[in-house]
Amino acid sequence: MSFVERLVHVVKEGNIEESAKLVKKSLEEGKSAQEILKQVTGALREVGDAFERFDVFLPEMMMAADAMIEVMKVLEPELKDQGAGTIKAPAKVVIASVKGDIHEIGKNIVVTLLTANGYTIFDMGADVDSLEIVKTAQREKADVIGLSALMTTTMPGQKEVIDILKDMGLRGRFKVIIGGSPTSRKWSHDIGADGWARDASEAVRVVEELLKSR
Amino acid sequence: MGTPPYRIWEILNRSESGRFMEEKEFVSTRVIPELRRVVKKYGVKYDPSSPVNVDDSMADSVWKAAVEAFLSIGVYNKSNHRLIEFTEDEIHEALLGLPGQYLFGAGKDARPFIARKVEDSRPPFMLFSPDITYDEHDHFLACVAFLKEPLLDGLCAPILEHFLGNKINSHSPSELGGSLMHAMNLREAARLVGRPGIHLVAVGTAEADSSQIHVSNDQYGIRTTDSRLVAITTELETNNELLNKGLHYQQYGCYSGNLAGAIYGGYAGGAEGTAVLQTAYHLVGTLLYSSHYEQNFPFHLKYLSNTGREMLWVVSVYSQAVARNTKIPQTSNGFANAGPGTEMLYYETAAHSIASTVSGANLWEMAPARNKYPNRGTPLECRLAAEVGYGAALYGLSRKDANSIVDRLLKKYEKDIPDAPLGKTFREMYELEKAVPRKEAVEQYRNMVRELKDLGVPFPY
Numbered sequence: 098m099s100f101v102e103r104l105v106h107v108v109k110e111g112n113i114e115e116s117a118k119l120v121k122k123s124l125e126e127g128k129s130a131q132e133i134l135k136q137v138t139g140a141l142r143e144v145g146d147a148f149e150r151f152d153v154f155l156p157e158m159m160m161a162a163d164a165m166i167e168v169m170k171v172l173e174p175e176l177k178d179q180g181a182g183t184i185k186a187p188a189k190v191v192i193a194s195v196k197g198d199i200h201e202i203g204k205n206i207v208v209t210l211l212t213a214n215g216y217t218i219f220d221m222g223a224d225v226d227s228l229e230i231v232k233t234a235q236r237e238k239a240d241v242i243g244l245s246a247l248m249t250t251t252m253p254g255q256k257e258v259i260d261i262l263k264d265m266g267l268r269g270r271f272k273v274i275i276g277g278s279p280t281s282r283k284w285s286h287d288i289g290a291d292g293w294a295r296d297a298s299e300a301v302r303v304v305e306e307l308l309k310s311r
Numbered sequence: 312m313g314t315p316p317y318r319i320w321e322i323l324n325r326s327e328s329g330r331f332m333e334e335k336e337f338v339s340t341r342v343i344p345e346l347r348r349v350v351k352k353y354g355v356k357y358d359p360s361s362p363v364n365v366d367d368s369m370a371d372s373v374w375k376a377a378v379e380a381f382l383s384i385g386v387y388n389k390s391n392h393r394l395i396e397f398t399e400d401e402i403h404e405a406l407l408g409l410p411g412q413y414l415f416g417a418g419k420d421a422r423p424f425i426a427r428k429v430e431d432s433r434p435p436f437m438l439f440s441p442d443i444t445y446d447e448h449d450h451f452l453a454c455v456a457f458l459k460e461p462l463l464d465g466l467c468a469p470i471l472e473h474f475l476g477n478k479i480n481s482h483s484p485s486e487l488g489g490s491l492m493h494a495m496n497l498r499e500a501a502r503l504v505g506r507p508g509i510h511l512v513a514v515g516t517a518e519a520d521s522s523q524i525h526v527s528n529d530q531y532g533i534r535t536t537d538s539r540l541v542a543i544t545t546e547l548e549t550n551n552e553l554l555n556k557g558l559h560y561q562q563y564g565c566y567s568g569n570l571a572g573a574i575y576g577g578y579a580g581g582a583e584g585t586a587v588l589q590t591a592y593h594l595v596g597t598l599l600y601s602s603h604y605e606q607n608f609p610f611h612l613k614y615l616s617n618t619g620r621e622m623l624w625v626v627s628v629y630s631q632a633v634a635r636n637t638k639i640p641q642t643s644n645g646f647a648n649a650g651p652g653t654e655m656l657y658y659e660t661a662a663h664s665i666a667s668t669v670s671g672a673n674l675w676e677m678a679p680a681r682n683k684y685p686n687r688g689t690p691l692e693c694r695l696a697a698e699v700g701y702g703a704a705l706y707g708l709s710r711k712d713a714n715s716i717v718d719r720l721l722k723k724y725e726k727d728i729p730d731a732p733l734g735k736t737f738r739e740m741y742e743l744e745k746a747v748p749r750k751e752a753v754e755q756y757r758n759m760v761r762e763l764k765d766l767g768v769p770f771p772y
């Protein structure tokens with residue numbers, strides 16, 4: 098088994114320490130950084146697909162995503178040296194569970210899957226003030242704002258963020274995606290969000306579509 | 312008989328002075344690896360051929376794994392990033408003081424609420440609960456429809472989404488107003504059907520601690536003979552607002568239950584870790600919140616339900632682990648995939664009721680349609696769960712026989728779980744003004760009972 102093949106294996110296993118070691122050895126073996134990146138990205142996609150089928154669970158997905166982050170730390174300078182330029186994240190997403198909502202796992206799964214797909218994430222956590230979300234999105238120069246709500250009584254927090262964006266004249270600057278168990282496509286439409294996802298996997302696809310339409 | 316609050320100020324002080332830790336570290340160095348470790352150490356293993364666990368040693372292994380996980384993980388206070396940790400002696404002391412039974416409700420409507428044992432012939436306490444929001448103008452009559460059910464021992468009411476025409480906004484005056492309306496509707500509905508003292512679990516509309524405190528009132532709100540819920544969040548986390556609720560319930564003097572739902576597919580991993588974590592939550596309720604009972608709703612991350620094969624195993628094995636090793640009264644909260652008025656919902660309800668009843672749980676049924684869609688819940692599925700619960704207890708159903716029946720039921724619906732039918736709304740199933748089920752809904756119910764009896768499901772008559 099080559100170092101790259103072993104690397105693919107340990108990324109799938111979420112072995113963070115071994116991932117960083119093997120990516121270095123793969124480079125020493127003469128593999129190009131771009132080739133390694135392609136293989137590892139494919140491995141991570143396989144883990145994501147397995148999570149969607151529930152062949153693996155959230156811990157495995159999280160660990161694989163963390164291993165990918167370590168791999169990228171080693172690969173980025175190499176890619177630069179090889180003239181491939183810095184790996185450019187496709188977009189930055191500011192994400193939060195809205196005001197009054199303490200539930201985070203759904204949002205955290207979205208964070209994991211978006212990270213695994215190369216997005217830069219600014220995770221604000223749970224029970225986050227609406228204006229603070231808008232200000233953070235401005236400061237971080239985000240492309241997308243993701244808003245999660247798990248209670249019917251916290252859904253208005255999603256609307257509040259969009260209303261503030263409108264009132265501050267910023268609505269056109271960000272794509273807004275919402276989600277959470279009690280939310281729906283209709284609610285998303287009613288409050289003027291750009292997208293809605295029923296689960297984390299769909300959230301990745303919706304973000305991708307929204308960014309294409311910019 | 313009540314339970315003395317467990318060293319509340321010592322425990323609450325720990326929530327301020329415990330070790331500092333970032334949340335990500337808590338999850339990645341404690342929750343995930345410790346649950347995996349204890350599952351392996353104690354040989355906890357899910358058996359798909361046995362959706363109702365029949366192995367006492369497996370239940371005891373789950374209990375031992377849960378105790379060890381609770382001690383090695385602790386609870387995380389998100390408000391100040393502090394760990395709340397416990398000792399083994401504290402577990403022994405807290406469990407020793409439990410009476411194992413309470414009297415829920417008041418006067419002629421009071422009912423015993425007990426810590427049942429595995430294959431207990433004493434019927435479960437029947438807590439009816441649709442666990443979903445209803446339109447504001449239907450809310451009162453929905454409460455009436457539920458409270459009219461003769462087998463109901465207690466009600467956790469329909470929840471309000473709107474108050475005086477406006478959508479309730481968490482932590483705002485609309486939530487305080489809606490919470491009070493919720494409590495008043497419940498009390499008036501209970502009086503109207505002649506059960507003024509019936510046990511109420513309320514109010515689900517109140518998310519904020521201030522809203523819960525707002526409705527504590529023996530005259531017009533939630534009484535000391537009622538009970539309240541305080542949640543633990545995903546996974547093994549709390550915050551100051553939840554701690555405030557737990558403290559208020561003790562000082563107000565009402566009963567309280569710890570609302571806990573371990574997530575299958577989440578940080579706990581598969582069925583084994585989910586069962587261990589759900590068992591550990593009983594210790595959280597007893598030691599952290601001094602709760603009088605555990606309100607359990609483990610659920611599947613993808614389907615948001617707990618009637619699939621692996622989830623029924625989780626329900627049965629943690630219920631048995633707790634029933635065999637403690638006197639903590641527990642309720643088993645069903646979350647079905649299908650909606651009201653579908654055959655699938657009745658199959659799911661019967662399976663959940665049987666698996667829970669023979670495993671030592673009380674019943675808290677039934678949240679249809681993945682607990683997602685407003686107005687999709689009726690008293691009929693709760694009635695079915697109660698009848699099946701009575702049947703299973705009174706006929707002395709064994710776990711082995713329960714396993715065969717549940718397996719037959721699962722074969723009727725498990726393939727349909729991913730695309731379960733949404734079913735009907737409360738208004739489509741009930742004559743709202745009379746608060747009675749429509750003729751066709753009653754006819755369907757009778758047909759379903761006949762079919763379930765043919766499948767071996769026990770009914771009391």
